[in-house]
Amino acid sequence: MKKLNILLLCLSLSIVACKKDKKETKTPEAEATTAEVFVAKPEATSVKWTAYKTTDKVGVGGEFTTVNFEEKSGATPEEALNGLKFSIPVSSLFTNDATNTRDAKIKTSFFGSMVDTALLTGTIAYTNGNCIANLTMNGVTHELPLEVAIGDERRVTLKGTMNLADWNALDALAALNKVCFDLHKGADGVSKTWEDVAIQVETYLRKS
Structure with missing residues (x-):
């Protein structure tokens, strides 16, 4: 009888220990499903x-x-954006001009005066809180520093200012100012088109 009691006690302890191990053990697959993943997608980008x-x-x-751009994911927004390659068709330029002439002038006189006029391409480098777009335009690749703001619901805003001289685009700018000469005159009668262009990119990082 004593031996039977000892046997039952050992069996009970073994069952309790087994249940505890099952409760505390997590498989790699289970951990992976709970991890948050950020994915940059073009349809959510402006x-x-x-x-x-x-x-x-x-x-x-x-x-x-x-x-x-190539779909890319990461465990953080920084990781999802770092190394992201993008391309922008120049043909998709739109200014909502009521006269329907401005878009054609920019595409033909400005971008049309450059080399490799079909696309703007580049790669985003985002590490240690610093963000740079290595942008290629007019056959020139140059860094464009970007300020980053990450808001609620995974929304990311990137802002920067291009100086067209950095992409050897002043001749193209002069060509645009020529066809828009009167339209770019102010009250002083001087026609001017500035070298700097403000850029704002907004995107939404979704779960994969």
């Missing part, structure tokens, strides 16, 4: 720009309605 005319520096806004 690329807007503001150029300037007249000596009063009046803003003229526009956007590229199409942006393409």
Whole structure:
């Protein structure tokens, strides 16, 4: 009888220990499903720009309605954006101009005066809180520093200012100012198109 009691006690302890091990053990697959993943997708991305005319520096806004990039994911927004490659068709430029002439002038006279006019391409480098777009335009690749703001619901805003001289685009700018000469005159009668262009990119990092 004593031996039977000891046997039952050992069996009970063994069952309790087994249940405890099962409860505390997590498989790698289970841990992976609970990890948060950030994914950058082009359909959730907008690329807007503001150029300037007249000596009063009046803003003229526009956007590229199409942006393409290789789908990339990461455990953090920084990881998802770092190394992200993108391309923007120049043909998708849109300024919502009521006269329907501005878009054609920019595409033909500005981008048409460059080399490799079909696409703007580049790669984002985002590490240690610093973000840079290595942007290729007019056959020139140059760094464009970007300020990053990450808001609620995974929304990311990137802002920067291009100086067109960095992409050897001043001749293209002069060609644009020539066809827009009167339109770019201010109250002082001076026609001017500025070298700097403000860029704002917004994207939403979704779960994979």
